[in-house]
Amino acid sequence: MKILVFVNHVPDTETKVKVGADGKSIDTAGVNYMLNPYDEFAVEEALRTKQAFGGEVVVVSLGGDANKETLRKSLAMGCDKAVLLKDQSVRDSFAVASSLAAYAKEYGAEIIFCGKQSIDYDDAQVGGIVAELLGWPSISVVVKLEITDGNIIAEREIEGGHEIVHAKLPAVIIAQKGLNEPRYPSLKGIMDAKRKPIEEKSASPADNRVEVLALRQPPAKAAGKIVGTDASAAAELVRLLHEEAKVI
Amino acid sequence: MKILAFAEQRNGQFKKVAFEVVKAAQTISEQLNAEVIALVVGNNISSIAGQLGGYGAAKVICVEEPRLELYSTTAYAKIIAEIAKAESAEVLLLPASAMGKDVAPRVAVKLNAGLAVDCTALSVNNGTITATRPVYAGKGLVDVVVKTPVKLFSLRPNVFTAGNSNGTPAPVDIRKVELSDTDFSAAVKEVKQSSGKKDVAEADIIVSGGRGLKGPENFKMIEELAASLGAAVGASRAVVDAGWRPHDEQVGQTGKTVSPSLYIAVAISGAVQHLAGMSSSKYIVAINKDKEAPIFSVADYGIVGDAFEVVPAITAEVKKLLGK
Numbered sequence: 379m380k381i382l383v384f385v386n387h388v389p390d391t392e393t394k395v396k397v398g399a400d401g402k403s404i405d406t407a408g409v410n411y412m413l414n415p416y417d418e419f420a421v422e423e424a425l426r427t428k429q430a431f432g433g434e435v436v437v438v439s440l441g442g443d444a445n446k447e448t449l450r451k452s453l454a455m456g457c458d459k460a461v462l463l464k465d466q467s468v469r470d471s472f473a474v475a476s477s478l479a480a481y482a483k484e485y486g487a488e489i490i491f492c493g494k495q496s497i498d499y500d501d502a503q504v505g506g507i508v509a510e511l512l513g514w515p516s517i518s519v520v521v522k523l524e525i526t527d528g529n530i531i532a533e534r535e536i537e538g539g540h541e542i543v544h545a546k547l548p549a550v551i552i553a554q555k556g557l558n559e560p561r562y563p564s565l566k567g568i569m570d571a572k573r574k575p576i577e578e579k580s581a582s583p584a585d586n587r588v589e590v591l592a593l594r595q596p597p598a599k600a601a602g603k604i605v606g607t608d609a610s611a612a613a614e615l616v617r618l619l620h621e622e623a624k625v626i
Numbered sequence: 627m628k629i630l631a632f633a634e635q636r637n638g639q640f641k642k643v644a645f646e647v648v649k650a651a652q653t654i655s656e657q658l659n660a661e662v663i664a665l666v667v668g669n670n671i672s673s674i675a676g677q678l679g680g681y682g683a684a685k686v687i688c689v690e691e692p693r694l695e696l697y698s699t700t701a702y703a704k705i706i707a708e709i710a711k712a713e714s715a716e717v718l719l720l721p722a723s724a725m726g727k728d729v730a731p732r733v734a735v736k737l738n739a740g741l742a743v744d745c746t747a748l749s750v751n752n753g754t755i756t757a758t759r760p761v762y763a764g765k766g767l768v769d770v771v772v773k774t775p776v777k778l779f780s781l782r783p784n785v786f787t788a789g790n791s792n793g794t795p796a797p798v799d800i801r802k803v804e805l806s807d808t809d810f811s812a813a814v815k816e817v818k819q820s821s822g823k824k825d826v827a828e829a830d831i832i833v834s835g836g837r838g839l840k841g842p843e844n845f846k847m848i849e850e851l852a853a854s855l856g857a858a859v860g861a862s863r864a865v866v867d868a869g870w871r872p873h874d875e876q877v878g879q880t881g882k883t884v885s886p887s888l889y890i891a892v893a894i895s896g897a898v899q900h901l902a903g904m905s906s907s908k909y910i911v912a913i914n915k916d917k918e919a920p921i922f923s924v925a926d927y928g929i930v931g932d933a934f935e936v937v938p939a940i941t942a943e944v945k946k947l948l949g950k
Contacts, residue, residue, distance in 0.1 A: 395765040506731030515812030536724035587740025612939035
Protein backbone atom coordinates (compact mmCIF):
# COMPACT_ATOMS: atom_id res chain seq x y z
CA MET A 379 0.00 0.00 0.00
CA LYS A 380 1.21 3.52 -0.76
CA ILE A 381 0.88 5.21 2.60
CA LEU A 382 1.33 8.94 3.11
CA VAL A 383 1.62 10.71 6.42
CA PHE A 384 1.64 14.49 6.89
CA VAL A 385 3.67 15.95 9.72
CA ASN A 386 4.10 19.46 11.04
CA HIS A 387 6.99 21.02 12.92
CA VAL A 388 5.61 23.08 15.82
CA PRO A 389 6.69 24.97 18.95
CA ASP A 390 6.66 22.50 21.85
CA THR A 391 4.01 22.48 24.57
CA GLU A 392 6.22 24.37 27.04
CA THR A 393 6.32 27.38 24.72
CA LYS A 394 5.12 30.64 26.20
CA VAL A 395 3.46 32.85 23.64
CA LYS A 396 5.21 36.17 23.14
CA VAL A 397 4.07 38.35 20.27
CA GLY A 398 6.73 38.77 17.58
CA ALA A 399 7.85 41.95 15.81
CA ASP A 400 5.27 41.54 13.02
CA GLY A 401 2.46 41.57 15.58
CA LYS A 402 0.95 38.53 13.89
CA SER A 403 3.06 35.58 14.93
CA ILE A 404 5.03 34.45 17.96
CA ASP A 405 8.52 35.57 18.82
CA THR A 406 10.44 32.39 18.04
CA ALA A 407 13.56 33.32 20.02
CA GLY A 408 14.39 30.49 22.39
CA VAL A 409 11.46 28.37 21.22
CA ASN A 410 12.03 24.63 20.88
CA TYR A 411 10.28 22.81 18.10
CA MET A 412 8.92 19.30 17.97
CA LEU A 413 7.04 16.86 15.79
CA ASN A 414 3.42 17.90 16.28
CA PRO A 415 2.13 15.50 18.99
CA TYR A 416 -1.02 14.50 17.09
CA ASP A 417 1.07 13.76 13.99
CA GLU A 418 3.08 11.29 16.04
CA PHE A 419 -0.07 9.16 16.37
CA ALA A 420 -0.52 9.47 12.60
CA VAL A 421 3.05 8.29 11.94
CA GLU A 422 2.60 5.34 14.29
CA GLU A 423 -0.68 4.32 12.63
CA ALA A 424 0.91 4.63 9.18
CA LEU A 425 3.72 2.30 10.29
CA ARG A 426 1.22 -0.21 11.69
CA THR A 427 -0.73 -0.07 8.44
CA LYS A 428 2.45 -0.90 6.54
CA GLN A 429 3.12 -3.79 8.95
CA ALA A 430 -0.32 -5.17 8.16
CA PHE A 431 -0.46 -4.61 4.41
CA GLY A 432 3.10 -4.06 3.21
CA GLY A 433 4.09 -1.19 0.92
CA GLU A 434 5.84 1.97 1.97
CA VAL A 435 5.31 4.94 4.25
CA VAL A 436 6.25 8.35 2.88
CA VAL A 437 6.31 11.21 5.36
CA VAL A 438 5.64 14.70 4.02
CA SER A 439 6.04 18.11 5.61
CA LEU A 440 5.55 21.59 4.22
CA GLY A 441 7.82 24.38 5.38
CA GLY A 442 11.44 25.39 5.62
CA ASP A 443 14.66 23.48 6.31
CA ALA A 444 13.85 23.37 10.03
CA ASN A 445 11.12 20.83 9.26
CA LYS A 446 13.85 18.33 8.34
CA GLU A 447 14.32 17.67 12.04
CA THR A 448 10.72 16.46 12.30
CA LEU A 449 11.04 14.47 9.07
CA ARG A 450 14.21 12.85 10.47
CA LYS A 451 12.35 11.87 13.62
CA SER A 452 9.59 10.30 11.51
CA LEU A 453 12.21 8.41 9.52
CA ALA A 454 13.79 7.25 12.78
CA MET A 455 10.40 5.91 13.87
CA GLY A 456 10.41 3.82 10.69
CA CYS A 457 9.03 5.80 7.74
CA ASP A 458 10.71 4.78 4.48
CA LYS A 459 11.06 8.08 2.72
CA ALA A 460 10.67 11.77 3.52
CA VAL A 461 9.58 14.64 1.34
CA LEU A 462 9.97 18.31 2.22
CA LEU A 463 7.64 20.57 0.26
CA LYS A 464 9.71 23.70 0.53
CA ASP A 465 7.97 26.93 1.26
CA GLN A 466 8.89 29.76 3.59
CA SER A 467 5.76 31.84 3.21
CA VAL A 468 3.01 32.12 5.79
CA ARG A 469 0.27 29.74 4.73
CA ASP A 470 -3.17 29.12 6.13
CA SER A 471 -4.63 25.63 6.37
CA PHE A 472 -6.14 25.79 2.90
CA ALA A 473 -2.85 26.77 1.27
CA VAL A 474 -1.00 24.02 3.15
CA ALA A 475 -3.65 21.42 2.39
CA SER A 476 -3.84 22.20 -1.31
CA SER A 477 -0.10 21.60 -1.76
CA LEU A 478 -0.27 18.41 0.29
CA ALA A 479 -3.23 17.20 -1.78
CA ALA A 480 -1.35 17.96 -4.99
CA TYR A 481 1.59 15.91 -3.75
CA ALA A 482 -0.69 13.04 -2.66
CA LYS A 483 -2.15 12.91 -6.16
CA GLU A 484 1.27 13.00 -7.80
CA TYR A 485 2.51 10.22 -5.51
CA GLY A 486 -0.59 8.08 -5.97
CA ALA A 487 -1.34 7.68 -2.27
CA GLU A 488 -3.84 5.01 -1.26
CA ILE A 489 -4.28 6.15 2.33
CA ILE A 490 -3.28 9.34 4.13
CA PHE A 491 -2.73 9.87 7.83
CA CYS A 492 -2.42 13.18 9.65
CA GLY A 493 -2.92 14.50 13.17
CA LYS A 494 -6.20 16.10 14.22
CA GLN A 495 -4.62 19.52 14.53
CA SER A 496 -1.31 21.31 14.83
CA ILE A 497 -0.80 22.54 18.35
CA ASP A 498 0.25 25.99 17.17
CA TYR A 499 -2.73 27.28 15.19
CA ASP A 500 -5.16 24.58 16.40
CA ASP A 501 -6.88 24.86 13.06
CA ALA A 502 -7.93 21.22 12.59
CA GLN A 503 -8.67 21.72 8.91
CA VAL A 504 -5.89 20.19 6.82
CA GLY A 505 -7.10 16.56 6.76
CA GLY A 506 -10.66 17.46 5.80
CA ILE A 507 -9.56 19.88 3.08
CA VAL A 508 -7.13 17.36 1.57
CA ALA A 509 -9.85 14.68 1.51
CA GLU A 510 -12.35 17.03 -0.11
CA LEU A 511 -9.81 18.12 -2.75
CA LEU A 512 -9.07 14.48 -3.53
CA GLY A 513 -12.76 13.49 -3.43
CA TRP A 514 -12.03 10.95 -0.67
CA PRO A 515 -13.84 10.18 2.56
CA SER A 516 -12.21 11.46 5.73
CA ILE A 517 -12.62 10.38 9.32
CA SER A 518 -11.48 12.78 12.02
CA VAL A 519 -10.49 12.46 15.69
CA VAL A 520 -9.98 8.74 15.19
CA VAL A 521 -9.19 6.73 18.31
CA LYS A 522 -9.53 3.26 16.82
CA LEU A 523 -8.96 1.99 13.29
CA GLU A 524 -9.52 -1.34 11.55
CA ILE A 525 -8.92 -1.93 7.87
CA THR A 526 -10.05 -5.17 6.21
CA ASP A 527 -10.14 -5.73 2.44
CA GLY A 528 -10.24 -2.01 1.78
CA ASN A 529 -13.08 -1.45 4.25
CA ILE A 530 -12.48 0.90 7.14
CA ILE A 531 -14.21 0.76 10.49
CA ALA A 532 -13.07 3.61 12.68
CA GLU A 533 -14.09 5.00 16.02
CA ARG A 534 -14.11 8.77 16.39
CA GLU A 535 -14.50 10.82 19.51
CA ILE A 536 -17.60 12.98 19.95
CA GLU A 537 -19.00 14.82 22.97
CA GLY A 538 -19.73 12.21 25.60
CA GLY A 539 -19.18 9.17 23.40
CA HIS A 540 -17.85 7.67 20.20
CA GLU A 541 -19.13 7.25 16.66
CA ILE A 542 -18.41 4.11 14.66
CA VAL A 543 -17.71 5.26 11.10
CA HIS A 544 -17.60 3.08 8.00
CA ALA A 545 -15.68 4.11 4.89
CA LYS A 546 -13.68 2.59 2.05
CA LEU A 547 -10.14 3.18 0.91
CA PRO A 548 -8.71 5.48 -0.29
CA ALA A 549 -9.34 7.70 2.71
CA VAL A 550 -7.83 10.33 4.97
CA ILE A 551 -7.50 9.21 8.59
CA ILE A 552 -7.15 12.08 11.07
CA ALA A 553 -5.58 10.86 14.30
CA GLN A 554 -6.54 11.73 17.86
CA LYS A 555 -4.53 10.97 20.98
CA GLY A 556 -5.39 7.45 22.14
CA LEU A 557 -5.33 5.91 18.65
CA ASN A 558 -2.12 4.12 19.56
CA GLU A 559 1.02 4.36 21.63
CA PRO A 560 3.68 5.92 19.37
CA ARG A 561 6.98 4.03 19.40
CA TYR A 562 10.23 5.63 20.43
CA PRO A 563 12.80 5.64 17.67
CA SER A 564 15.32 2.83 18.26
CA LEU A 565 19.04 3.50 18.10
CA LYS A 566 19.13 1.55 14.84
CA GLY A 567 16.21 3.62 13.58
CA ILE A 568 18.03 6.85 14.40
CA MET A 569 21.18 5.63 12.63
CA ASP A 570 19.18 4.44 9.61
CA ALA A 571 17.31 7.74 9.44
CA LYS A 572 20.59 9.57 8.86
CA ARG A 573 21.11 7.60 5.66
CA LYS A 574 17.53 7.85 4.38
CA PRO A 575 17.04 10.60 1.80
CA ILE A 576 14.88 13.68 2.31
CA GLU A 577 13.57 14.67 -1.08
CA GLU A 578 13.11 18.40 -1.51
CA LYS A 579 10.48 19.80 -3.82
CA SER A 580 8.95 23.23 -4.08
CA ALA A 581 5.44 23.34 -2.69
CA SER A 582 2.79 24.09 -5.30
CA PRO A 583 1.57 27.67 -4.96
CA ALA A 584 -1.74 28.41 -3.25
CA ASP A 585 -3.49 31.50 -1.97
CA ASN A 586 -4.43 32.03 1.63
CA ARG A 587 -8.10 32.38 2.36
CA VAL A 588 -7.84 33.48 5.98
CA GLU A 589 -5.62 36.37 7.01
CA VAL A 590 -4.28 36.93 10.49
CA LEU A 591 -4.54 40.61 11.42
CA ALA A 592 -3.01 40.41 14.87
CA LEU A 593 -1.79 38.03 17.53
CA ARG A 594 -2.24 39.06 21.13
CA GLN A 595 -2.03 37.57 24.57
CA PRO A 596 -5.25 36.77 26.35
CA PRO A 597 -6.10 39.24 29.11
CA ALA A 598 -4.18 38.32 32.27
CA LYS A 599 -6.22 37.21 35.23
CA ALA A 600 -6.04 39.23 38.42
CA ALA A 601 -4.61 37.36 41.38
CA GLY A 602 -7.27 35.44 43.22
CA LYS A 603 -8.17 34.99 46.82
CA ILE A 604 -6.75 32.28 49.08
CA VAL A 605 -9.80 31.15 50.98
CA GLY A 606 -8.02 28.99 53.50
CA THR A 607 -5.44 26.32 54.22
CA ASP A 608 -7.51 23.30 55.26
CA ALA A 609 -10.89 21.60 55.14
CA SER A 610 -12.44 24.29 57.32
CA ALA A 611 -12.29 26.63 54.29
CA ALA A 612 -14.74 24.44 52.35
CA ALA A 613 -17.87 26.20 53.63
CA GLU A 614 -16.51 29.64 52.80
CA LEU A 615 -15.44 28.49 49.33
CA VAL A 616 -18.87 27.09 48.57
CA ARG A 617 -20.48 30.30 49.87
CA LEU A 618 -18.25 32.40 47.57
CA LEU A 619 -19.05 30.22 44.58
CA HIS A 620 -22.74 30.47 45.35
CA GLU A 621 -23.08 34.11 46.40
CA GLU A 622 -20.18 35.98 44.82
CA ALA A 623 -19.40 34.06 41.64
CA LYS A 624 -22.96 32.70 41.35
CA VAL A 625 -21.74 29.62 39.51
CA ILE A 626 -23.33 27.01 41.76
CA MET B 627 -27.34 39.24 2.24
CA LYS B 628 -28.00 35.93 3.92
CA ILE B 629 -26.33 34.18 6.83
CA LEU B 630 -26.77 30.42 7.05
CA ALA B 631 -26.56 29.01 10.58
CA PHE B 632 -26.08 25.27 10.86
CA ALA B 633 -28.07 24.11 13.90
CA GLU B 634 -26.67 20.84 15.18
CA GLN B 635 -29.09 18.23 16.48
CA ARG B 636 -28.59 14.70 17.67
CA ASN B 637 -31.43 12.24 18.31
CA GLY B 638 -33.98 14.86 17.39
CA GLN B 639 -32.76 17.28 20.06
CA PHE B 640 -30.90 20.49 19.40
CA LYS B 641 -27.50 20.76 21.00
CA LYS B 642 -27.14 23.84 23.18
CA VAL B 643 -24.59 25.15 20.68
CA ALA B 644 -27.28 25.17 17.96
CA PHE B 645 -29.04 28.03 19.76
CA GLU B 646 -25.71 29.78 20.35
CA VAL B 647 -24.88 29.64 16.63
CA VAL B 648 -28.30 30.94 15.55
CA LYS B 649 -28.20 33.72 18.12
CA ALA B 650 -24.66 34.71 17.08
CA ALA B 651 -25.87 34.86 13.47
CA GLN B 652 -28.72 37.11 14.54
CA THR B 653 -26.33 39.38 16.46
CA ILE B 654 -24.03 40.01 13.48
CA SER B 655 -26.99 40.16 11.05
CA GLU B 656 -28.08 43.49 12.51
CA GLN B 657 -24.87 45.21 11.44
CA LEU B 658 -24.67 43.34 8.17
CA ASN B 659 -28.31 44.02 7.36
CA ALA B 660 -28.63 40.31 6.67
CA GLU B 661 -31.31 37.68 6.93
CA VAL B 662 -30.64 34.67 9.18
CA ILE B 663 -31.57 31.27 7.83
CA ALA B 664 -31.04 28.21 9.97
CA LEU B 665 -30.37 24.75 8.55
CA VAL B 666 -31.23 21.52 10.32
CA VAL B 667 -30.15 18.15 8.93
CA GLY B 668 -31.30 14.75 10.20
CA ASN B 669 -34.33 12.47 10.29
CA ASN B 670 -37.78 13.44 11.61
CA ILE B 671 -36.55 16.81 12.74
CA SER B 672 -38.99 19.22 11.10
CA SER B 673 -41.13 19.27 14.25
CA ILE B 674 -38.31 20.80 16.35
CA ALA B 675 -37.04 23.17 13.63
CA GLY B 676 -39.44 26.07 14.15
CA GLN B 677 -38.17 26.85 17.65
CA LEU B 678 -34.99 28.32 16.14
CA GLY B 679 -37.13 31.35 15.34
CA GLY B 680 -36.98 32.19 19.02
CA TYR B 681 -33.22 32.70 18.72
CA GLY B 682 -33.34 34.85 15.61
CA ALA B 683 -33.83 32.64 12.56
CA ALA B 684 -36.19 34.21 10.01
CA LYS B 685 -36.63 30.83 8.36
CA VAL B 686 -35.49 27.27 9.04
CA ILE B 687 -34.57 24.92 6.22
CA CYS B 688 -34.89 21.23 7.01
CA VAL B 689 -33.27 18.43 5.09
CA GLU B 690 -34.46 15.12 6.44
CA GLU B 691 -34.47 11.47 5.47
CA PRO B 692 -33.77 8.15 7.23
CA ARG B 693 -30.18 7.91 5.95
CA LEU B 694 -29.42 11.19 7.75
CA GLU B 695 -30.45 9.84 11.16
CA LEU B 696 -26.77 9.45 12.02
CA TYR B 697 -24.05 11.84 10.95
CA SER B 698 -22.19 11.39 7.67
CA THR B 699 -19.24 13.68 6.95
CA THR B 700 -19.66 13.50 3.20
CA ALA B 701 -23.47 13.69 3.02
CA TYR B 702 -23.77 16.50 5.57
CA ALA B 703 -21.00 18.47 3.81
CA LYS B 704 -22.85 18.16 0.51
CA ILE B 705 -26.18 19.23 2.00
CA ILE B 706 -24.77 22.28 3.78
CA ALA B 707 -22.91 23.39 0.65
CA GLU B 708 -25.93 22.84 -1.63
CA ILE B 709 -28.27 24.76 0.63
CA ALA B 710 -25.72 27.58 0.98
CA LYS B 711 -25.50 27.79 -2.81
CA ALA B 712 -29.27 27.62 -3.31
CA GLU B 713 -29.72 30.45 -0.80
CA SER B 714 -26.69 32.42 -2.02
CA ALA B 715 -25.55 32.62 1.58
CA GLU B 716 -22.39 34.68 1.97
CA VAL B 717 -21.72 33.85 5.59
CA LEU B 718 -22.02 30.42 7.19
CA LEU B 719 -21.84 29.84 10.92
CA LEU B 720 -21.30 26.35 12.30
CA PRO B 721 -20.54 24.96 15.73
CA ALA B 722 -16.91 24.03 16.52
CA SER B 723 -18.22 20.77 17.95
CA ALA B 724 -17.06 17.28 16.96
CA MET B 725 -19.56 17.43 14.09
CA GLY B 726 -18.91 21.03 13.06
CA LYS B 727 -15.13 20.69 13.16
CA ASP B 728 -15.41 17.60 10.99
CA VAL B 729 -17.77 18.93 8.37
CA ALA B 730 -16.78 22.61 8.07
CA PRO B 731 -13.44 22.23 6.20
CA ARG B 732 -15.16 20.10 3.56
CA VAL B 733 -18.04 22.56 3.16
CA ALA B 734 -15.51 25.38 2.81
CA VAL B 735 -13.75 23.62 -0.08
CA LYS B 736 -17.07 23.01 -1.86
CA LEU B 737 -17.89 26.73 -1.61
CA ASN B 738 -14.35 27.94 -2.49
CA ALA B 739 -14.45 29.60 0.88
CA GLY B 740 -12.12 30.29 3.76
CA LEU B 741 -12.95 29.04 7.23
CA ALA B 742 -12.01 30.50 10.60
CA VAL B 743 -12.41 27.73 13.18
CA ASP B 744 -13.22 27.68 16.87
CA CYS B 745 -13.99 31.40 17.07
CA THR B 746 -14.67 32.91 20.49
CA ALA B 747 -15.84 36.33 19.26
CA LEU B 748 -17.19 37.88 16.07
CA SER B 749 -17.31 41.58 15.41
CA VAL B 750 -18.46 43.60 12.43
CA ASN B 751 -16.76 46.81 11.30
CA ASN B 752 -17.86 48.53 8.11
CA GLY B 753 -19.38 45.32 6.84
CA THR B 754 -16.28 43.21 7.51
CA ILE B 755 -16.45 40.37 10.01
CA THR B 756 -13.40 40.01 12.23
CA ALA B 757 -13.20 36.77 14.18
CA THR B 758 -11.17 36.17 17.30
CA ARG B 759 -9.88 32.68 17.90
CA PRO B 760 -7.53 31.11 20.41
CA VAL B 761 -4.23 29.68 19.17
CA TYR B 762 -1.60 27.67 21.04
CA ALA B 763 -4.49 26.21 23.06
CA GLY B 764 -5.42 29.64 24.34
CA LYS B 765 -1.94 30.96 25.13
CA GLY B 766 -2.61 33.48 22.37
CA LEU B 767 -5.55 34.99 20.53
CA VAL B 768 -5.60 35.96 16.87
CA ASP B 769 -7.91 38.32 15.06
CA VAL B 770 -8.59 37.02 11.57
CA VAL B 771 -10.58 37.95 8.47
CA VAL B 772 -11.78 35.56 5.81
CA LYS B 773 -10.91 36.92 2.37
CA THR B 774 -13.12 34.81 0.09
CA PRO B 775 -16.58 35.98 -1.13
CA VAL B 776 -18.22 33.22 0.93
CA LYS B 777 -16.99 33.06 4.50
CA LEU B 778 -17.26 30.29 7.08
CA PHE B 779 -16.86 30.58 10.83
CA SER B 780 -17.15 27.82 13.39
CA LEU B 781 -17.99 28.93 16.91
CA ARG B 782 -16.62 27.41 20.09
CA PRO B 783 -19.43 25.90 22.18
CA ASN B 784 -20.23 27.49 25.54
CA VAL B 785 -18.76 30.89 24.61
CA PHE B 786 -21.51 32.68 22.67
CA THR B 787 -24.66 33.33 24.69
CA ALA B 788 -27.92 32.01 23.30
CA GLY B 789 -30.06 33.61 26.00
CA ASN B 790 -33.70 32.63 26.25
CA SER B 791 -35.99 32.02 23.32
CA ASN B 792 -38.33 34.91 22.63
CA GLY B 793 -40.89 32.31 21.65
CA THR B 794 -41.33 33.37 18.03
CA PRO B 795 -41.61 30.29 15.82
CA ALA B 796 -39.93 30.46 12.40
CA PRO B 797 -41.47 29.09 9.20
CA VAL B 798 -40.02 25.70 8.30
CA ASP B 799 -39.03 25.01 4.72
CA ILE B 800 -38.47 21.32 3.95
CA ARG B 801 -35.98 20.78 1.14
CA LYS B 802 -34.74 17.76 -0.73
CA VAL B 803 -31.08 17.26 -1.59
CA GLU B 804 -30.37 14.39 -4.00
CA LEU B 805 -28.00 11.97 -2.31
CA SER B 806 -26.48 8.88 -3.88
CA ASP B 807 -24.68 6.07 -2.07
CA THR B 808 -21.32 7.69 -2.83
CA ASP B 809 -22.40 10.72 -0.84
CA PHE B 810 -22.29 8.46 2.21
CA SER B 811 -18.69 7.36 1.63
CA ALA B 812 -17.93 8.16 5.27
CA ALA B 813 -20.95 7.47 7.44
CA VAL B 814 -21.62 6.80 11.10
CA LYS B 815 -23.21 3.40 11.67
CA GLU B 816 -23.48 3.46 15.42
CA VAL B 817 -23.10 5.88 18.31
CA LYS B 818 -21.68 4.61 21.58
CA GLN B 819 -22.64 6.95 24.40
CA SER B 820 -20.53 6.82 27.51
CA SER B 821 -23.36 6.15 29.93
CA GLY B 822 -24.29 9.18 31.97
CA LYS B 823 -20.90 10.72 31.47
CA LYS B 824 -20.62 14.45 30.91
CA ASP B 825 -18.04 15.60 28.41
CA VAL B 826 -15.54 18.25 29.49
CA ALA B 827 -15.99 20.08 26.18
CA GLU B 828 -19.68 20.68 26.88
CA ALA B 829 -19.81 20.87 30.65
CA ASP B 830 -20.71 24.01 32.54
CA ILE B 831 -18.70 22.87 35.57
CA ILE B 832 -15.55 20.71 35.48
CA VAL B 833 -13.73 19.10 38.39
CA SER B 834 -10.23 18.03 37.31
CA GLY B 835 -7.67 15.95 39.12
CA GLY B 836 -3.91 15.80 38.75
CA ARG B 837 -0.91 13.78 39.75
CA GLY B 838 -1.11 15.02 43.33
CA LEU B 839 -3.96 12.56 43.83
CA LYS B 840 -1.31 9.83 43.93
CA GLY B 841 -3.33 7.07 42.24
CA PRO B 842 -6.35 6.34 40.05
CA GLU B 843 -8.36 5.02 43.01
CA ASN B 844 -8.33 8.51 44.52
CA PHE B 845 -10.34 9.93 41.63
CA LYS B 846 -13.38 8.62 43.46
CA MET B 847 -13.50 11.83 45.50
CA ILE B 848 -13.21 13.88 42.29
CA GLU B 849 -16.12 11.93 40.84
CA GLU B 850 -18.14 12.48 44.00
CA LEU B 851 -17.56 16.22 44.00
CA ALA B 852 -18.38 16.31 40.26
CA ALA B 853 -21.58 14.35 40.86
CA SER B 854 -22.69 16.72 43.61
CA LEU B 855 -22.25 19.67 41.22
CA GLY B 856 -23.56 17.94 38.09
CA ALA B 857 -20.08 18.49 36.68
CA ALA B 858 -17.81 16.65 34.26
CA VAL B 859 -14.59 15.00 35.42
CA GLY B 860 -11.38 16.29 33.83
CA ALA B 861 -7.76 15.24 34.14
CA SER B 862 -4.27 16.59 33.63
CA ARG B 863 -1.96 15.18 30.99
CA ALA B 864 0.22 13.51 33.62
CA VAL B 865 -2.61 11.33 34.90
CA VAL B 866 -3.86 10.50 31.41
CA ASP B 867 -0.36 9.54 30.30
CA ALA B 868 -0.06 7.41 33.43
CA GLY B 869 -3.22 5.59 32.36
CA TRP B 870 -5.26 6.64 35.41
CA ARG B 871 -7.95 8.33 33.34
CA PRO B 872 -9.17 8.07 29.72
CA HIS B 873 -7.73 10.62 27.31
CA ASP B 874 -11.14 12.08 26.48
CA GLU B 875 -11.01 13.69 29.93
CA GLN B 876 -7.68 15.41 29.32
CA VAL B 877 -7.70 19.19 29.55
CA GLY B 878 -4.81 21.13 28.06
CA GLN B 879 -2.82 21.69 24.91
CA THR B 880 -2.84 18.06 23.81
CA GLY B 881 -6.30 17.49 25.24
CA LYS B 882 -9.38 19.66 25.23
CA THR B 883 -9.53 23.40 25.59
CA VAL B 884 -12.46 24.24 27.81
CA SER B 885 -14.35 27.35 28.92
CA PRO B 886 -16.80 26.27 31.63
CA SER B 887 -18.38 28.65 34.15
CA LEU B 888 -16.48 26.90 36.92
CA TYR B 889 -13.27 24.89 36.76
CA ILE B 890 -12.05 23.20 39.92
CA ALA B 891 -8.43 22.03 39.69
CA VAL B 892 -7.55 19.53 42.37
CA ALA B 893 -3.92 18.56 42.97
CA ILE B 894 -2.93 19.99 39.58
CA SER B 895 0.22 22.10 39.68
CA GLY B 896 -0.65 23.96 36.46
CA ALA B 897 1.91 23.27 33.75
CA VAL B 898 1.88 25.81 30.91
CA GLN B 899 0.12 23.36 28.64
CA HIS B 900 -2.62 22.69 31.20
CA LEU B 901 -3.20 26.37 31.94
CA ALA B 902 -3.56 26.96 28.22
CA GLY B 903 -6.50 24.59 28.08
CA MET B 904 -8.52 25.96 30.99
CA SER B 905 -7.56 29.52 31.82
CA SER B 906 -10.48 30.95 29.82
CA SER B 907 -12.88 29.37 32.32
CA LYS B 908 -15.09 32.02 33.93
CA TYR B 909 -14.19 31.02 37.50
CA ILE B 910 -11.27 28.85 38.57
CA VAL B 911 -10.79 27.18 41.92
CA ALA B 912 -7.41 25.64 42.80
CA ILE B 913 -6.82 23.16 45.57
CA ASN B 914 -3.17 22.32 46.04
CA LYS B 915 -0.75 21.67 48.88
CA ASP B 916 1.96 23.75 47.24
CA LYS B 917 1.23 27.44 47.58
CA GLU B 918 3.80 28.18 44.84
CA ALA B 919 1.95 26.02 42.29
CA PRO B 920 1.36 28.00 39.06
CA ILE B 921 -2.32 27.03 39.12
CA PHE B 922 -2.87 29.66 41.83
CA SER B 923 -1.81 32.40 39.40
CA VAL B 924 -4.96 31.83 37.34
CA ALA B 925 -7.30 30.83 40.18
CA ASP B 926 -10.06 33.11 41.45
CA TYR B 927 -10.29 31.15 44.67
CA GLY B 928 -7.67 28.90 46.16
CA ILE B 929 -7.31 26.56 49.07
CA VAL B 930 -3.71 25.78 49.96
CA GLY B 931 -4.23 22.43 51.58
CA ASP B 932 -4.45 18.70 51.36
CA ALA B 933 -6.91 17.64 48.67
CA PHE B 934 -7.69 14.45 50.55
CA GLU B 935 -9.21 16.50 53.38
CA VAL B 936 -10.45 19.52 51.46
CA VAL B 937 -12.33 17.84 48.60
CA PRO B 938 -14.66 15.66 50.70
CA ALA B 939 -15.41 18.72 52.84
CA ILE B 940 -16.36 20.73 49.75
CA THR B 941 -18.56 17.87 48.52
CA ALA B 942 -20.37 17.83 51.87
CA GLU B 943 -20.90 21.62 51.73
CA VAL B 944 -22.18 21.48 48.16
CA LYS B 945 -24.63 18.75 49.09
CA LYS B 946 -25.80 20.82 52.04
CA LEU B 947 -26.27 23.88 49.83
CA LEU B 948 -28.03 22.08 47.02
CA GLY B 949 -30.08 19.99 49.43
CA LYS B 950 -28.85 16.66 48.14
